[in-house]
Amino acid sequence: MERRSGHERHNTIGIGSVDGRLGQFDHHGAATGAYSVTAVYGGDLNFSGSTSTAVSQTVGKASSSTTLTSSLNPSTLGASVTLTATVSGQFGGVATGSVTFSNGVRAWGLCL
Numbered sequence: 260m261e262r263r264s265g266h267e268r269h270n271t272i273g274i275g276s277v278d279g280r281l282g283q284f285d286h287h288g289a290a291t292g293a294y295s296v297t298a299v300y301g302g303d304l305n306f307s308g309s310t311s312t313a314v315s316q317t318v319g320k321a322s323s324s325t326t327l328t329s330s331l332n333p334s335t336l337g338a339s340v341t342l343t344a345t346v347s348g349q350f351g352g353v354a355t356g357s358v359t360f361s362n363g364v365r366a367w368g369l370c371l
């Protein structure tokens with residue numbers, strides 16, 4: 260398989276062997292964006308090589324989930340409370356960035 264970026268560059272993103280009529284390749288490392296992908300068959304003793312028409316493959320962002328826990332709930336006036344947000348990325352990915360803690364009206368704090 261070949262990833263085509265514009266018309267001036269060709270980058271091989273993987274190789275799948277042909278078994279009968281089918282060649283497959285699983286790709287997990289593409290960055291988000293749109294790609295034009297072709298499959299190029301190199302040929303063998305009986306068949307000449309060929310190239311497929313391009314397929315547009317769009318890779319979107321993976322989803323995340325956030326859970327919030329409190330160290331003391333309920334709490335009393337003046338008590339120290341730690342709020343912990345745990346962010347999990349889809350497929351076991353590691354999320355980066357910031358978390359804003361809010362009471363629904365205004366931000367209480369920002370964690371970077």
